Amino acid sequence: MSLHNIFDISGSALSAQSVRLNTTASNMANAESVSSSVNETYKARHPVFSAVYESLSGSKYSGAGVNVLGVVESAAEPRVKYQPENPLSDENGNVFLPNVNIVEEMANMISASRNYQANVEIANTAKTLIQRTLNLGQ
Known part of the structure; x- marks a missing residue:
């Protein structure tokens, strides 16, 4: 594995964590939104990740990054709250x-x-290692 692969691997992880942060922020932003029916209620969303492997030789594998397979909605039931004064109540x-x-x-x-x-930090460390390697001949 070369140092350049590190940027691909950490980049895929950065992208995956960005998706995770966005879905979490969306969940938190909608946590107290009310609706009048079960079908209209916001459902919590969660990203699904998978590891991407790169074949080296024979049966040995090396990690090559993270793949976001998609975002799934939670199957849990919504919370029910008794609020007869709310205009959205059933x-x-x-x-x-x-x-x-x-x-x-x-x-x-x-x-x-x-x-x-x-x-x-991983990407920054790899960049520093490459820079120091290039400066060895000076």
Whole structure:
């Protein structure tokens, strides 16, 4: 593996963590939005990642990055809250709130942010190593 592959690998991880941060931010922004029916209620979204492998020789594999397979909606039921005074309440006086867990989303945001930061450091370290290698002959 050359040092140039490191940029591809950390770049794919940066892109994946950016998707994760965006979906988490979307979940948190919609956490308290109410609706009048179960079908109209916002559903929490989560990205799905897969590792990308590059064949070296025989049965040995080397990591080559992260691939975002897509974003899936949570299958959990929305929260139901009794608010008969709300104009969006149904005939029973209930409103429906998204199935977003704020504590879980904050943990996802912190984790994605730290992963993003770590991959920026990896790219910076690889850049520094390449620069120092080029300066060896001077």
